[in-house]
Amino acid sequence: MEAQVSFEQVISLAQRLTVTEKLRLIERLSSDLKATLPESPPIRRRGLRGFLKGSHITDVDIDEVRQEMWSNFGREDI
Numbered sequence: 001m002e003a004q005v006s007f008e009q010v011i012s013l014a015q016r017l018t019v020t021e022k023l024r025l026i027e028r029l030s031s032d033l034k035a036t037l038p039e040s041p042p043i044r045r046r047g048l049r050g051f052l053k054g055s056h057i058t059d060v061d062i063d064e065v066r067q068e069m070w071s072n073f074g075r076e077d078i
Contacts, residue, residue, distance in 0.1 A: 014025060 014022065017025065
């Protein structure tokens with residue numbers, strides 16, 4: 001018959017371990033957890049090609065924004 005061990009008892013026992021033993025415990029627990037987790041599908045990333053498709057940005061728009069950004073560059077009072 002297995003004795004029930006509480007979370008607090010496990011923590012209390014783990015705190016008594018040396019640093020090396022704690023690392024071994026963490027490695028063992030993490031590998032056990034990894035084995036029980038379901039495998040998740042890889043994340044599909046969207047490419048940046050075509051990111052601005054349909055935005056209708058013109059050369060004039062770019063020139064206006066560039067002018068606005070650089071209008072205060074080099075001023076002494078800033």
